[in-house]
Amino acid sequence: MSSAKTPPRNRATKPRREASETVFFDDKERLRGMAGAGDRFLILIEQELGVRLSAPGGGQIVITAGDGAARDEAKRVLKRLYASLEHGLTCDEAAVRAALRLRDTDERAGENEDGVIRVPRGSSLIARTEGQREYVRALKNDKAYDLIFGVGPAGTGKTLLAVAYGASLLVQRKVEKLIITRPAVEAGEKLGFLPGDLTEKVDPYLLPVWDALADTLGRHQLEKMREDGRIEVAPLAFMRGRTLNRAFVIVDEAQNTSKPQMQMVLTRLGEGSRMAVTGDPSQIDLHPREPSGLGHALGILSETKGVAICRFSRVDVVRHDLVARIVEAYEDDARRASGTAKPDR
Secondary structure (H helix, E strand, O other): OOOOOOOOOOOOOOOOOOOEEEEEOOOHHHHHHHHOHHHHHHHHHHHHHOOEEEOOOOOEEEEEOOOHHHHHHHHHHHHHHHHHHHOOOOOOHHHHHHHHHOOOOOOOHHHOHHHEEOOOOOOOEEOOOHHHHHHHHHHHOOOOOOEEEEEOOOOOOHHHHHHHHHHHHHHOOOOOEEEEEEOOOOOOOOHHHOOOOHHHHHHHHHHHHHHHHHHHHOHHHHHHHHHOOOEEEEEHHHHOOOOEOOEEEEEOOHHHOEHHHHHHHHOOEOOOOEEEEEEOOOOOOOOOOOOEHHHHHHHHHOOOOOEEEEEOOHHHOOOOHHHHHHHHHHHHHHHHHHOOOOOOO
16 A cells, blocks of 8 residues: 655755846045935935945945846946946936936947046036037047037036136136127016116126136136236127137027027137037027027038037936936927827837
C-alpha cells in the first residue's frame, strides 16, 4: 500500500535584491550643495526619474530602483549638477530641472567649457538647455560671428547670457566698452505721464538690464565700471549717429524696434565690435500697423555671413517651471486662433 507523498515544506522566499549603482564624488561640500537642504534636490530627481537616491556619506550617492536606463539618466543628472558646482555655480531647483531636460551628446558634455561663461571677479554662468548651449557657443565664436540673434520666449536667459558674456569680455579687457540698449516702447503705459527728464523717464525700462549686470558683476564692480564709462546702458534713440568701436553691444527687447530703428542700430557696429540682439516676437508692444524690425531683420539676414540666429522655445525656459507651462498655454491659444495644428512633441 502506497503512502501519500509528504508535501514539500514551504521555504521562505528570499527577497530579490534591487539593482543599485554608486556614484562617487571627491568634494563632500559640493555634494551637500547638490543634494540640497533635506536632500530636496535628490527628491526632485527621484520624482522625475522613478529612482531612489541615498547619500550614506563618504562622498557617494547610491541609486536604486528604476530600470537601467533610469539609473543611467540619474547618474548623468548628478554628474552634470556636480560639474556646474565645480564651475562655481550654485545648485537650485531651476538648475536641477534644467539638468533633467538637457541631453548630453557625449560623456564629458557636462564638463564642456563651450557652455560656460566665466566672469573674473564676478559670477559664472553655464548653459542649462540645448538652446542655451548653442547660444553661448555662438556668442563665444568671435571668429565666425559678429552679430548674434537670440530669439524666443521670456525666461530663456537670452539677455542674462548676453550680458554675462559682454561683462566677461569687459573684465578681461577684450573690449573697451559694454553698451546695452533697448527701445523705450510703452507697454500699456505712457512715457509722457512719468515724472522727470527723458533719462528718468526711460530708467524703468532699463532696470532689468541693470539687475542682470549686478547679478553678473556684483554691485561694487558694476558701479566702478559705470563711473569709468566702461558700461553704458541707454535707450535706443541715443545710438543714432554713433559708431561703436571696440565694444560689445547688446540690443535688448528688439521685438519693439521698428524697421528703421533696427537698421540704424545694426549699422552702428564699428572696428573691433560685436553685437547680440535679443527679443521675443510674441511680445511686441508696437502699434499693430507698425511691423517689428526684429522679424524683418531675421528674414533678410538669415543667410548673411557672420550672422548667427539662435532660436529658443519653451523647453529652454529656466526662469520658473510654471513659466514654461504659461508659454505653452499661450502658444496653444495662438494656434487655435490661427487654425494651425499643434506640433508633435
